[in-house]
Amino acid sequence: MSKLSRIKNIIIGIVVIVMSVGMLLFPSTGYYMATLILGVALLISGIKQFLYFFSMGIHMIGGKVILYRALITIDLSFFILSIKGIGQRYMMVYFIIYYFFAGMIIMFRAYESRKAAAGFWKWKLVNGIIKVTVAILCIIYNNSEDVMLYLMCFGLIISALTRIGMALKKTAIIYIQ
Secondary structure, eight states: OOHHHHHHHHHHHHHHHHHHHHHHHOHHHHHHHHHHHHHHHHHHHHHHHHHHHHHTGGGSTTTHHHHHHHHHHHHHHHHHHHOTTSOHHHHHHHHHHHHHHHHHHHHHHHHHHHHTTOTTHHHHHHHHHHHHHHHHHHHHTTTOHHHHHHHHHHHHHHHHHHHHHHHHSOOOOOOOO
């Protein structure tokens, strides 16, 4: 991991922790801020993928996948930025669905890392299990918005701390001779 990506991961982790604490302290504006941050982050990511496609991806085999991913990401960001008028319960449904599938993907990647004997597969597995567990507990306690909020903020803080911990861990540099 490069120094720039380490710094980026630490900043993202801090922003997620601040967002989670804001959601706990100010639930009505916290949801709106979380939606705004997620929408803007997806928009920036989509634009970066779009620029990458037109600078390099257009000449690559399978480069159209980058274009499709960029268009879907930008479309999703516009959708998220346009749903500011809906209730908090619906916003939690979107977060739960995202959290569940993100946790499943992390668990599958941890399994692949374990088969390849790569490091940090245990951290990835624990992070994925926590995300899936938080999503399932939110579904179980869907009658109480407060419990769902606490569970979601707990999951976000754990994920942010895991991201910061992965960024601070030293990685081995492999030299090929």
